[in-house]
Amino acid sequence: MxxxxxxxxxxxxxxxxxxxxxxxxxxxxxxxxxxxxxxxxxxxxxxxxxxxxxxxxxxxxxxxxxxxxxxxxxxxxxxxxxxxxxxxxxxxxxxxxxxxxxxxxGPPVDAISSMGSKIEAKKLMAAAGVPVLAELTPAEVGATDLPVLVKASAGGGGRGMRVVTRLEDLAAEIEAASAEALSAFGDGTVFCERYLAGGRHIEVQVMADQHGTIWAVGERECSIQRRHQKVVEEAPSPLVERIPAMRPRLYDAARTAAAAIGYVGAGTVEFLADEAGEFYFLEMNTRLQVEHPVTEETTGLDLVELQFAIAGGAQLVPEPPPTVGHAIEVRLYAEDPLRDWQPQTGVLHRFDLSSGVRVDSGVVDGSEVSPYYDAMLAKVIASGPDRTAVARRLAGVLERAAIHGVGTNRDLLAWILRHPAFLAGDTDTAFFDKHGVGAGPDDAAVRVSALAAALADAAGRQARTPVQVASGWRNVPSQPQRKKYQVGAVGYEVAYRLTRDGLVADGNVRLIQADPERVVLDVDGVRRSFAVAAYAGLVCVDSPLGNVSLTPVARFVDPAQQVAAGSLVAPMPGTVVRVGVQVGDKVTQGQPLLWLEAMKMEHTIAAPADGVVNELPVDAGQQVEVGAVLAVVGEDA
CATH class of the missing domain: 3.40.50.20 (Rossmann fold)
Structure with a gap:
């Protein structure tokens, strides 16, 4: 030992x-x-x-x-x-x-090496009798093979992956995938395989000791993905639950895969399955997985503790504990799903999720979300005997959470968990293609939240005024006070009055109570409470109508903060990895101009309209800050 x-x-x-x-x-x-x-x-x-x-x-x-x-x-x-x-x-x-x-x-060095190349790993698994999708070399892909998935042989996490539906796009997508794989993993080798557009991503947790015992510790389903990266994970799999005969075959294939490479420790064998229950080997992750908590919640195991024990030479009992109940994990990312999953950076002023669920978090109040690493802030996990009840409870926790300062995918996660297709277990890797990405609070909810923010601000200023006469007070009715906020690219102007009876809201809203941190309004005869938190340049309003982040609009704009018309600015700090145009080039709307890498994701900066590249002040490899001008596209003279 x-x-x-x-x-x-x-x-x-x-x-x-x-x-x-x-x-x-x-x-x-x-x-x-x-x-x-x-x-x-x-x-x-x-x-x-x-x-x-x-x-x-x-x-x-x-x-x-x-x-x-x-x-x-x-x-x-x-x-x-x-x-x-x-x-x-x-x-x-x-x-x-x-x-x-x-x-x-961790596992033996040889096991890591054998699974390090997806091309070689598939050959090993095929030889061991594990079902695999046939590998296609780029040169042999024909129209009848489409769609195909271009994949990096090294690494994972969705990097170096492209779905190709048109043969004429294949060469360019292979080049792009290879460049991304080389940047991410130091190896630009890519290959192609048939793409199952409606495939289900099913994986089996394995645990093996140094004495020959191999456990298949339940399966997980991770089909809901963005950019080939997982967003929601659960155990057990709804698909496998529907096709009970699939589970023994799945476990046998996972144990066979582990045995074929002399595996020791915690690992995950990943498969792509179809609705009929047929499955094919994708890869083996020779490490602990992000989604390991759902296996822990349904088996009672501590997988990290088992890793320590196995590394010390301990022997597993012959069989793992059974899976009981259901667990769902969502990945809380600092990103904006409505803006092409754009990563978000900045100070996380407040991070407060309700009790009653497991939160594996890397952040706390005041943490700085930097552009250098993955955008995941936390994993939020709920478990219980019933899948639907677990999903609804987890959605409620997300909706009531106070997350201030950095935009997240929280609204998307709650939307998924309440979506009829998800609740029916109808999930696959094309979930977002079929159903979209939901939406945040509707316009009316944002507008009343902005009004609550303005009233909280007015109440705070009134409390700070020594003589208790706030700005805008009039002895007789006059024009209302107005305040402007911005949510993304949309502006909101709200109005209220300060009278001898106090603050009065305009329109169909009646003010019941206004404090600097809490506002209670009667909206169309329904009383609603709004929690308001103000920070430098940001106001966060949390209510049952939704969670809204507002940027106060200054009355006077600093000219130094304005940029030339047609300027494309960096949406986040990052590194320019490629530049596809030169000054003087004619470009068309939507044409990629350059590529920016931030938080382990590559983002395309495209031309907003037809025109000519007038300025290109950045080069490949250059670090840029948020708001930096990357290119200026002007009209074609």
């Missing part, structure tokens, strides 16, 4: 906090590593010791195997847990840790 006393977690955010939690329960000391940008993030002080990795980008910090191993040695750690992402599936890192005398809390 190998004794572990101190573990370094070679990761950040919520997964670092998750592993620290189990390590503390086991009586182990913990070591964190952190970048400069992460110095104040909550996972750092939660560790017993922390080592700074100078820099901010993953390439300078969390992907530096040499610095991480040196940090473990300096802090006295005798084991390394890689978490997920970054170096978790890097065979060279695992070998370097072992060579340094550290216990590697």
């Amino acid at each position: 190998t004794r572990i006393n101190s573990v370094l977690v070679a990761n950040r955010g919520e997964i670092a906090r998750r592993i620290f939690r189990t390590a503390r329960d086991l009586g182990l000391s913990t070591v964190a590593v952190h970048s400069t940008a992460d110095a104040s993030m909550p996972f750092v002080p939660e560790a017993d010791a922390a080592v700074h990795l100078p820099g901010n980008t993953p390439a300078d910090t969390y992907l530096r195997a040499d610095l991480i191993i040196e940090a473990a040695q300096r802090a006295g750690a005798d084991a390394i847990h890689p978490g997920y992402g970054f170096l978790s599936e890097n065979a060279a890192f695992a070998q370097a840790a072992i060579d340094a005398g550290l216990t590697w809390i």
Whole structure:
């Protein structure tokens, strides 16, 4: 048996906090590593010791195997847990840790290597008898093979993946996928396979010890995805529940896959299934998965604790515990689904989710969401005996949450959980293509929330006025006070009056109570309460009508903040990875001009209209801040 006393977690955010939690329960000391940008993030002080990795980008910090191993040695750690992402599936890192005398809390190096290339992994699985989709070389793809999925051979997380529906687009999409894969994984190798547009993403959690025991610890369904990245995960799978004969075959295939590569530790075998229950091997993740909590909630296991035990040489009992009940996990991302999943950055002023559910979070009040890492803020998990009840409870928790300062996909998640198709178990990888991405609060809800914000502001100013006569007070009826707010590109102007009877709202709204942080209004005969929180340049209003973030519009605009007409500005901080045009080029509306990478996602900056590129002040590889001018497109003279 190998004794572990101190573990370094070679990761950040919520997964670092998750592993620290189990390590503390086991009586182990913990070591964190952190970048400069992460110095104040909550996972750092939660560790017993922390080592700074100078820099901010993953390439300078969390992907530096040499610095991480040196940090473990300096802090006295005798084991390394890689978490997920970054170096978790890097065979060279695992070998370097072992060579340094550290216990590697992960699978054998050879197992990591064998699954590191999706092309080679599929060959191994086919030889072992695991069903696979036939691989197509780009040169042999014909019209009858469409649609096809172009995939990066190395890495995952949706990077280097493109769906191709027209043969004439294939070459360009292969080039783009290869460039993205090279940037993300250092390997531009791509391949093609048949694309199942309505496929179901089903995966099996495996756990294997050093003595030959292999568990299939229940299956999960992760079919609802954006940009080939998971958004909602659940256990058990609604599809497998509907086709009971599918489960034994699925488990056999997963155990066969693990045995074929001599697997040890926690891993996940991923399959793509159709509605008839036929399934095909996609890949094996040789690490802990983001969605592991739904397996824990339905089995009672602590998968991280099992990882520690197996790394120490413990033997599993012959069979895992059964799956009981249902669990659903949603990934709370700092992004705007209505604007092409655009990542959001900034200070998270408040992060408060109701009790009664499990929240695996990497952030707290005051955390800075930087552009350098993945956009996921937290995983919110609910469990219980009934799937529909779990979904509705989780939706309610999300709707009542107070999340201020950074835009999130919270509204989308609640919308999914209440959607009839989701509640019916009718989920597949084309869910958003079929049903859209929902919407935030409607216009009327935003307008009354803006009125509540204006009244709270007026109440605050009135309370601060020594003589109790606020701006706009009139002894006789006069013009109302007006205040403007912005929500995205839409402006809202609201009006109210200050009379000898106090604040009076206009229109069909009657004011019942107005305090700086709480406003109660009667709207069309229905009383509603609004919680209002004001920050610098931002007002957040939470109510049963929805959660609204308002930007106050200044009465006078600073000319220095204006940009030339036709300017395309950076929607978030990031790195320009490619530039597709030159000054003087004629462009058409929607034509890609350049590509910006931020928070592990690549974003296309396209021409807003037909015209000519008049200015192009950035180059590939350049870091830009939010609001920086990337290009100026003018009219074609």
